Amino acid sequence: MKALFLIFHGFNPSNGISKKISYQVDALRACGMEVHLCYMDETTSKKRMIDDVAIADYGNGTMSKILKRTEFRSITRYAKQEQIEFVYIRSNHNANPFTIRMVKQMKRAGMKVVMEIPTYPYDSEYEAQGMNRRIFFDKIFRHRLAKHLDGIVTFSDDKEIFGQRAINISNGIDFSNVPMKSTQNDTTKELNLIGVAEIHKWHGFDRIVKGLADYYSQPQDYIVKFHVVGYFFSKEVETEFRKIIADNHMESYIIIYGKKHGKELDEIFNLCDFGIGSLGRHRAGIQKIKTLKNREYAARGIPFVYSETDSDFDERPYVLKLPADETPADIRQIIAFYRQLSITAQEIRDSIKDLSWKHQMNQVINSVLR
Secondary structure, X not given: OEEEEEEEEEOOOOOHHHHHHHHHHHHHHHOOOEEEEEEEEOOOXXXXXXXXXXXXXXXXXXXXXXXXXXXXXXXHHHHHHOOOOEEEEEOOOOOOHHHHHHHHHHHHOOOEEEEEEOOOOXXXXXXXXXXXXXXXXXXXXXXXXXXXXXXXXXXXOOOEEOOEEEEEOOOOEOOOOOOOOOOOOOOOOEEEEEEEOOEOHHHOHHHHHHHHHHHXXXXXXXXXXXXXXXXXXXXXXXXXXXXXXXHOOOOOOEEEEEOOOHHHHHHHHHHOOEEEOOOOHHHHOOOEOXXXXXXXXXXXXXXXXXXXXXXXXXOOXXXXXXXXXXXXXXXHHHHHHXXXXXXXXXXXXXOOHHHEHHHHHHHHHHHHHO
16 A cells, blocks of 8 residues: 655654654554655755655745645645555644645545644643744634544544544654663662753753752762753753753753764663653643653663653553652652662563554554555
């Protein structure tokens, strides 16, 4: 069966979102599909690409910015010519008359069309960033778009979204690309925490910094450090985070690496013992979410902490839950939790075999095509 995986932005294999998309595409192929990826390339001019071939070149300038958001005839033309049977759309929160027309044309041609909403609900995230205007049209048209779909893929527990049935899956993991931590560190005198993210305020890493400040307010023989890996979403977020570190005099205990991947990232994971998931999702009004990072920590074989609700992990013995509020993280609680664990890295990794991307994407296929 021929499938089209459609995204409305660029594709860079080193980018976290693009990596996830690559894993999903590979998983669909592992399920027996011939998959083609549609994305934007803006290196020289704005081009809509299918795999490595441009199907539309919008040039540069103001008109090109409009066309990349409204010109979808090239996509439907390609899908019809190539006899695509299944279309998987990754929502960019861009419901409008143009996306609706595209989906309607695909449906008339006999294609099955689903749309993934990466985070739901998402209005509060835009509000938290002062970007409400970006989804003005989406709010108007998303119910109309949804009614033409065969389902909405969600990582939430919702059974219906915008009046359309939900296809509930979990964020998956590609075990071949996420190696298990290969070292067992001596943690009798020191514990190293790691947080990997495109860093937003809702990751709540500041709660760890403030928790460390509380911990070190008294002399300590046991050392705890926090390794922060990834780039900051904005200069404002970075400035605020670094200010919190400086104000609390935690420079000796917080190591900021910037963006890392591949062997460099593997080496940092080998230095560390305990993962820091999201500790501030409540700041964006989100209570339930299934983040990729929780799954990566488990695949790496390390225990971790978060504050949201994630039904795949809430009852796991290697997971610590912190309250979804603004209190500093209790570092002593983290230390005590880590010390009582007896589970191995391999046992943690093995516990999430059902969260492979192949298994998750096969659920979508079964829901729509079989």
